[in-house]
Amino acid sequence: SQQGEEDPQALSIQEGENATMNCSYKTSINNLQWYRQNSGRGLVHLILIRSNEREKHSGRLRVTLDTSKKSSSLLITASRAADTASYFCATVIQGAQKLVFGQGTRLTINP
Amino acid sequence: DGGITQSPKYLFRKEGQNVTLSCEQNLNHDAMYWYRQDPGQGLRLIYYSQIVNDFQKGDIAEGYSVSREKKESFPLTVTSAQKNPTAFYLCASAVQAGSYNEQFFGPGTRLTVL
Numbered sequence: 001s002q003q004g005e006e007d008p009q010a011l012s013i014q015e016g017e018n019a020t021m022n023c024s025y026k027t028s029i030n031n032l033q034w035y036r037q038n039s040g041r042g043l044v045h046l047i048l049i050r051s052n053e054r055e056k057h058s059g060r061l062r063v064t065l066d067t068s069k070k071s072s073s074l075l076i077t078a079s080r081a082a083d084t085a086s087y088f089c090a091t092v093i094q095g096a097q098k099l100v101f102g103q104g105t106r107l108t109i110n111p
Numbered sequence: 112d113g114g115i116t117q118s119p120k121y122l123f124r125k126e127g128q129n130v131t132l133s134c135e136q137n138l139n140h141d142a143m144y145w146y147r148q149d150p151g152q153g154l155r156l157i158y159y160s161q162i163v164n165d166f167q168k169g170d171i172a173e174g175y176s177v178s179r180e181k182k183e184s185f186p187l188t189v190t191s192a193q194k195n196p197t198a199f200y201l202c203a204s205a206v207q208a209g210s211y212n213e214q215f216f217g218p219g220t221r222l223t224v225l
Contacts, residue, residue, distance in 0.1 A: 006151075031211060042201055042216030043154075050211070088153055090146040097161065097208045098144075098169065 004102030023089030134202035
């Protein structure tokens, strides 16, 4: 079964607006990572947040983690057409040596 | 340029054939991974290797085989035992297999069974 599940599955917004994607997971984790995938390409790592962190920023990206609710959110501020992609959360289960990916959110930025 | 490469980009296979997908990295990473991605889905782990001459099964290893004879290379063979091999295959590497390391992905190979 999936460890992480993103919500919504698809999101379409206007350029300049903020985009928020959510990720929920089931078991205790060491850290949670977000990746971006452009259509037909490999994934690119965006940001990693550790289980003892609550918020992290990287440029226009803001990630939050709530371990009590087993959830994370990715906020992209001032969206651009180039942000159009699928976004995946990936969790590292405690004691494991592998990432477990969610099904992703397909984000479309309309010019 | 440092990075991870996969070849070919597109691969067509007839039913009953084995095919091998190439993955090479020059990042000096110890850990390498193979994932399968189906349309509109996330990634599922096929095999991973933490060090040369060692590898472990992932969640969907049946019908696949790998080798890790060199640090920089981790080829994946899709055998005829894999009943539904049409998918997008992604290779990744990491400094180590530890949980705090980001993974670097190749551009992928799209395999189609004719």
